[in-house]
Amino acid sequence: MEAKGNGPNEERLRPELDGPTNPMVTPLLTDLYQFTMAYAYWKAGKHLERAVFDLFFRKNPFGGEYTVFAGLEECIRFIANFKFTEEEISFLRSSLPSTCEDGFYDYLRGIDCSDVEVYAASEGSVVFPKVVQLLETPFVNLINYASLVATNAARHRFVAGKSKALLEFGLRRAQGPDGGISASKYCYIGGFDATSNVAAGRLFGIPMRGTHSHAFVSSFMSPDEIVEKSLRSCDGSSTCEDFVSLVQTWLSKIQWTHSLRGIFGETNQSELAAFTSYALAFPTNFLALVDTYDVMRSGVPNYCAVALALSDLGYKAVGIRLDSGDLAYLSCEARKFFFEIEKEFRVPGFGKMAITASNDLNEETLDALNKQGHEVDAFGIGTYLVTCYAQAALGCVFKLVEINNQPRMKLSEDVSKVSIPCKKRCYRLYGREGYPLVDIMTGENEPPPKVSIIAVAYLQVAERILCRHPFNESKRAYVVPQRVEELLKCYWPGCSGVIPNLECIT
Amino acid sequence: MEAKGNGPNEERLRPELDGPTNPMVTPLLTDLYQFTMAYAYWKAGKHLERAVFDLFFRKNPFGGEYTVFAGLEECIRFIANFKFTEEEISFLRSSLPSTCEDGFYDYLRGIDCSDVEVYAASEGSVVFPKVVQLLETPFVNLINYASLVATNAARHRFVAGKSKALLEFGLRRAQGPDGGISASKYCYIGGFDATSNVAAGRLFGIPMRGTHSHAFVSSFMSPDEIVEKSLRSCDGSSTCEDFVSLVQTWLSKIQWTHSLRGIFGETNQSELAAFTSYALAFPTNFLALVDTYDVMRSGVPNYCAVALALSDLGYKAVGIRLDSGDLAYLSCEARKFFFEIEKEFRVPGFGKMAITASNDLNEETLDALNKQGHEVDAFGIGTYLVTCYAQAALGCVFKLVEINNQPRMKLSEDVSKVSIPCKKRCYRLYGREGYPLVDIMTGENEPPPKVSIIAVAYLQVAERILCRHPFNESKRAYVVPQRVEELLKCYWPGCSGVIPNLECIT
Incomplete structure (x- = not known):
């Protein structure tokens, strides 16, 4: 399950929640329709309802079998600092139709994220389609590229092997300045050893490498x-x-x-x-x-x-x-x-x-070098790594699944686009050798899968759990877990009284 | 030559040179080896020499025939604000070997870009491989993605036609927050009409669009x-x-x-x-x-x-x-x-x-829609546009071509990777119908190509100019220009006394 040879690196980063890493990450970093909808909800009095959203992706990137989840810390940082400035409110007022009522702007002035709860898998962990759960919106921007490039880095690490040094040299070819800085951060989380990017070295304490041109x-x-x-x-x-x-x-x-x-x-x-x-x-x-x-x-x-x-x-x-x-x-x-x-x-x-x-190294050229035999100790990888050339976007989506405790789902003629309603819990079931076997989702209030041992004759036998594929009825399997791990932990408790899991955010 | 249906939009933007658009664009946004080299140059006393660098790309992106040049304003903004803070100097001191002498940090403390000159084609203009010329380094990061996404936008405009509204909806799938903001800016320069991105609307005054989900x-x-x-x-x-x-x-x-x-x-x-x-x-x-x-x-x-x-x-x-x-x-x-x-x-x-x-619209799906016949008035385009899915990076390079008035070139076994030495001038030659025929490069001090009319019998005939391909001897053509435009204008005069061209930067 350890997809990256050098293991997750996130504990080596030094985040602080005080202020966003990128000062451009403000409440305005969102689509206009989020504000038009917010106004319509406010007008209809629906802004006080309790809604649950799932953030997930439908397919692993690069034709692969896993995704490294990343971007969580940026999301928590975003909600920790979520507050509109007067200047931002003036801009919104000038951008929305003049028919919008003043009360809405007073409402915006007053809101922060203290009512929001965020449950998620831990940053740097391996995740699979449809099971990452989060709340709130510009998250998609922060999760998409972060998870994509972390996954890309992990794949490069897998091909290069544990003994080689992997250096991220992508700044000049990255998609803009922040593309470069994010790439350095999430490649490090994905298993790289160092970056050429000085700004990323300063912001995150990532080791730096470089000589001359x-x-x-x-x-x-x-x-x-x-x-x-x-x-x-x-x-x-x-x-x-x-x-x-x-x-x-x-x-x-x-x-x-x-x-x-x-x-x-x-x-x-x-x-x-x-x-x-x-x-x-x-x-x-x-x-x-x-x-x-x-x-x-x-x-x-x-x-x-x-x-x-x-x-x-x-x-x-x-x-x-x-x-x-x-x-x-x-x-x-x-x-x-x-x-x-x-x-x-x-x-x-x-x-x-x-x-x-x-x-111009990438997964394929690393593999070809391995096959030819080489004496390289360290690889400097740029363009293909940071731009995720093989697949430039991860299709993260954000879907309403519950409102005021009522399930909600999006229907679609394409069955793979149907959303799974209700707030969920996710578990990873581990087998006898300590490797994970399967991830499962349950409803919020369903009992968790248990590792129960029953005595059959003189043998102790663990109980089987029936796991079904959410959309494909023919895909089902009995699994005998030796250990069960709850995947979604609380990273932002809001006013819920739940104790947050701060291990990766402070 | 007008590659985009709606023409370049840069005059609709409202830049101010005071401070970078993105606060992450500081002198540290560079590769570590720029500092190690700077130290070695300083140690060798070469930091006082006058060097000329070319910034260019070798191949038009997307298998196409042109590139829309973009990112210049960000580069000018970068040099206008180029100054190390004490905190940045401390970080560099802690990052470089302890053998580096104090005098180097004093030198860094004192430098700005008043000795630098920048000549470039104008932002939003159509350019071709090998002819964009600039000075200074993290430029590559700022130019690469900007030009790539502006070109991508221009290509979408070309397929969609002039009469359709094109809306950039890419924020959530962009490569990080700044990937999203840059995409909105440069898609607008490339011929889009509006964006869903509120932060870009506020920063650049780009029209915004959005409804509900x-x-x-x-x-x-x-x-x-x-x-x-x-x-x-x-x-x-x-x-x-x-x-x-x-x-x-x-x-x-x-x-x-x-x-x-x-x-x-x-x-x-x-x-x-x-x-x-x-x-x-x-x-x-x-x-x-x-x-x-x-x-x-x-x-x-x-x-x-x-x-x-x-x-x-x-x-x-x-x-x-x-x-x-x-x-x-x-x-x-x-x-x-x-x-x-x-x-x-x-x-x-x-x-x-x-x-x-x-x-999930892109050039191909727009083309397919046109062929089928449709009644769509406006297209919202996201993932494929902003991530430049079809080609996620433009291969901009930055090569030393002259030092202390001595030519310098990089040799390579691959002839297309050989750099063309010396400081250059670039001209676009226009034919009778007003369309451009060819772009040519000359040495800095060569006479510019002239539109000279000679009388032959009773006809007035313009003089032919022999244009040669820089690497392929068999590619040569006589061109009879009706008009000659100098492509590289001075955008940052340094102490040279040259009057800058500020039309697109103030």
């Missing part, structure tokens, strides 16, 4: 232009006055190494200058992008020369990034080169230098 | 529950004490109309109650969603009864919305019904009642 490499001409050439050793005991020459010396040594002969001749001097400058700036964190000119004939040898020079001064270089070409082949060739250096110059650990790969 | 309809039981039944006539001269009965009377009349006999029997009373309540709340703006139960057997007759009752009091109902089923067929049937009512009860204009259609 091709432009950095091509902005240099040759090592001659490096003015400040000195570098103190890692332990501070000595200073190398000409690090640039030290790098050149190492490059010559590599060039004349018998086992590496023929792989490369002259390397690109602009690239060498860029790597040397970068190492002078970040001696403790030297990671270089090696594909600006030619990976094996320039990038990797240049990198090794700088890394060996750093090693002389006690620093350990981090690794390389590949951003083009045949990533499987190049990573294997680079790995061989690193091991050759380790052997030749007796630098322990040099062979295990980290190799990061990027360049 | 299926939940509103199913929240009512029967007309008996309507307590406040009186409605003043439109001119204020009289009051109908029981509007509910007036609606019931009209419903009976329609039911006994010979020409409508057999279409429907009993209509749904919950729906009738909802429509009546909505009309009492919005007598001047009555528009009803008619597909909660059955469009032709309940929704349309109920709608007509309420609309006719409103008509008795001098109000003109607006129309219906269809959100499921065969939209082409149902719109034609509803239209026939309306004309029958107009004829039978002599209500002028009733036949032309507006019909709005929604439900």
Whole structure:
């Protein structure tokens, strides 16, 4: 059931309920018809009735078998801060027909979400179609993309395997600034290790990663232009006055190494200058992008020369990034080169230098790399991850299911679009091996499914529970649960007196 | 060349440069490696050099032939407000290695964008691969999605035709809150008429549209529950004490109309109650969603009864919305019904009642509706429009092309990924009929293409200009321009003394 190799990450985030993460998330972030309906309800005196809404989706995204539920904290934050400002009320007054009565605006002025109750599955948990339940509306916006991108991240983690580092590099291709920030947050919840996005790092405390671009490499001409050439050793005991020459010396040594002969001749001097400058700036964190000119004939040898020079001064270089070409082949060739250096110059650990790969990666390319065999340690994934290219939207809907304790349902000629009436409880039934078997919904006041053991002869046998598919009469199964978990917990108690589950929101 | 039926809408927006639209758009909204590189440049003393970057894309989106350029105002707003706060500098200090020198943070404290110049095509204009030029970096995030969704909107406008109203209904399915707000803004620039998104309406002054949902309809039981039944006539001269009965009377009349006999029997009373309540709340703006139960057997007759009752009091109902089923067929049937009512009860204009259609519409479904023949006046488009489902990202890139007046280029084994060096000028050449023929790039200091007329015998002939494809030698053409337009205007002059083009940014 643990869909993501690295498990849910939400406990590593640091939310605070005081104010929305995104200041644009105000009560106006909604469709106009929510206000026209609110007015009509108010006019008809229906605003005091008690209504229950279900928020759910009908189909798992990406043709897959599960969805990672996310966006809950943003929803709770939204209702915790739900209050109209005078400026917002003026805007609404100017937007609605002039026939709307003043009393409505007084009503809006007075409302907050203290009468609302929210029950939901926990953020970061795996959920299935039709069973997520929530109250209140712009939630759909906050849940849809969050759950979609968290699910996408979990799927990438599943393909990449637990041992690889997954880095989210999507900011520049995301759907707007907040698309980028949300992507970083929910990819982390879905099992990624770090992001390149500094704003997300600051807002959520997500680890950040990043080195340099091709432009950095091509902005240099040759090592001659490096003015400040000195570098103190890692332990501070000595200073190398000409690090640039030290790098050149190492490059010559590599060039004349018998086992590496023929792989490369002259390397690109602009690239060498860029790597040397970068190492002078970040001696403790030297990671270089090696594909600006030619990976094996320039990038990797240049990198090794700088890394060996750093090693002389006690620093350990981090690794390389590949951003083009045949990533499987190049990573294997680079790995061989690193091991050759380790052997030749007796630098322990040099062979295990980290190799990061990027360049339009997605689930399919990760799978193809696995099949080809590769030596990549970390994947930087952008466009396909954050825009959810394979399926750009999750079809979350929000349906009225009960009003004043009376059931309500939406009918449709398409049976899959019929809503299931009444307030519900949801349970996950676990089998003998500890894996979940099935999720079931019951009416609010029905007894919960029980794990009851009955003695049959000398055996202790757990009782069977009959589970039916909501729409397909032929789909039914007896399940013998060893454990029952209630899925929907109270995250916002309103005035109900129910004790909220704050574990993931404070 | 006017790709969108309704032309660019940007002049209808009301931007102010004072502060970003989205408060998350701060100097931290960038990749970590921008800061590591900035530090390395600063360490190497290269931060004082003058660099030129091109921002461009390699391929038009959606398999199409053009892109609508958008996001420029957000970029200008970003640089106009570019300044690090002390809190941001502290965060950076804690995020970068402790070896980074203090002087760098002092340098960050001091910088703004007064040394930057930005040249660009105008927002909302049609552009082609490789020719958009800009400076500075998180621009890519701001331009990518903006241009993508504006292009998507323009394509929907092209298919729908000029005479139809296009309404953006995407907020709930957009990629996060700002995904929704940006979508509303750039769909409007791309040729949409209105949005359902209230926050976007307030921020940008975009017209808003919206009525009610299926939940509103199913929240009512029967007309008996309507307590406040009186409605003043439109001119204020009289009051109908029981509007509910007036609606019931009209419903009976329609039911006994010979020409409508057999279409429907009993209509749904919950729906009738909802429509009546909505009309009492919005007598001047009555528009009803008619597909909660059955469009032709309940929704349309109920709608007509309420609309006719409103008509008795001098109000003109607006129309219906269809959100499921065969939209082409149902719109034609509803239209026939309306004309029958107009004829039978002599209500002028009733036949032309507006019909709005929604439900997972996209370019293909609009095209299919056109082919089938329909009576829809307005389309509400959501998911496919705002998430750019057909292609969720535009591949904008940002490449260094010149430094200290020296050309720079990125090489690649893939020739289409080679960048074109040097600062450029771009021109659009127009032919005899006033249509653009081709866009060309020249070096910054090359003479602009001229419209020169030479007399040949008794004919006046314009001079030919040889245009070459940047990468494909076999693609070349002589063009005889009648008019030349310079595409890249200065939108941010920095200290260059160039007079900025403020037409779309103030």
